[in-house]
Amino acid sequence: MTRQDLINQIKEKQSFLCIGLDTDIRKIPEHLLKEDDPIFAFNKAIIDATASYCVSYKPNLAFYEAAGIKGMISFEKTIQYLNDNYPMHFIIADAKRGDIGNTSAMYARTFFEEYALDAITVAPYMGEDSVTPFLGYDGKWVILLALTSNKGSHDFQLTEDNTGQRLFEKVILKSQQWGNQENMMYVVGATQGEMFKDIRNVAPNHFLLVPGVGAQGGSLQEVCKYGMTKDCGLLVNSSRGIIYASKGNDFAEAAAKNAKALQAEMAAELNKINI
């Protein structure tokens, strides 16, 4: 999907919501456990109920790998279902991969060719040759970890070098020599608040993938205040706050209700920038 296609979807739906499909067998409604593939049954219901309120879905691979082969079958079926039924949604594999060039190239083949996903999250620690193999695919995206939503983000990402540049800034600036606004985004946690100002100093126009609204405590309004661009420039993710809105038979309706509420808040933010 191109950058312009994504912006068009955001305008049309008045939403920049990404829903995290972090589906945990221990957290889904009990009545689904009698299905052949409970994880897929859950995802399908969540997707059908929420698709009109979001522009993106983001399954985190850990949740599927945890169930071994069965989990990976649920993952493949989910991606296939999205590709078949919601081809204009932007599908992100939250995989946080990154290895030597030879190996990153294998991962790129898996996620972009085998699964036909739109984007993958990549960890920057190993540098250029761990990232660039993901950049050779038309309409596919790398979403590089920059300033993450968790407490541990402070351990290394904020380290200042001898010129005062922090590691997350170095990652953002250096990676702009490898990719551009049409094939690269950055992960910035919603919990980082005013730090979005600093992010926009080094990445004024790039899209940011923003996890951490909801269960992790980030504020949508603060993210928009400091992080929104004239093209929106944000994909804000909510996982647990939407998909586990209810553990009852009404889980899909409850998810839809929470997604709709977040979409309405997003429409109000988009209204401020007239898109």
Added chain:
Amino acid sequence: MTRQDLINQIKEKQSFLCIGLDTDIRKIPEHLLKEDDPIFAFNKAIIDATASYCVSYKPNLAFYEAAGIKGMISFEKTIQYLNDNYPMHFIIADAKRGDIGNTSAMYARTFFEEYALDAITVAPYMGEDSVTPFLGYDGKWVILLALTSNKGSHDFQLTEDNTGQRLFEKVILKSQQWGNQENMMYVVGATQGEMFKDIRNVAPNHFLLVPGVGAQGGSLQEVCKYGMTKDCGLLVNSSRGIIYASKGNDFAEAAAKNAKALQAEMAAELNKINI
């Protein structure tokens, strides 16, 4: 596996060789392609031929994930085969995972409970809560990326902070607040040469997992000169140089020959420290 068990294995076999099972369907001998599961058939033959020369195997997940569900079945069968037949080998999932605490905990369950592996490689960028969920398992290990073997290692890992400490040093020192010599190792590329001296300044006794001998150009002698401790303290990995030693019917014998040659070099190095 405990640290002492690993040291005992190294002494007994006079080897600190780890063989990387980076099995690529496009690189294995053609006659194996008619097998039901060519990847597993290849791995099984390589393992049987080389097990007496090495103390560890390290499948890189990327190579299995690239083949989708089928690849993950090959991975599971390989791990099962190793656990059943070579229980004293130290099995490392080269996965380079790392995510927010909640998600890292899922990965830990997958690799340590679902697959019963001994160790997993972890990327440090997201900090403490992305690493510690892997540390709660008896006899299981985190192998944290510190100074990798690839060219891109220079992009961020060598960045000096305002006190002159480089990022890889910070990673090693900081992570010693989370784990210890009994449950944590570090990845240091064989291509880093004299840098092993600097590594030993901050991690004098930790085991190091050292990829990059062979195809990537690192020297075993240099690694040992600067990196070996009184307990050996090294697991040196070779992947392509061993498993793809021949593309013919003699691929397993050729792999054994190369593994044996490397083991002999290692025995000479161990002799220098009298273990």
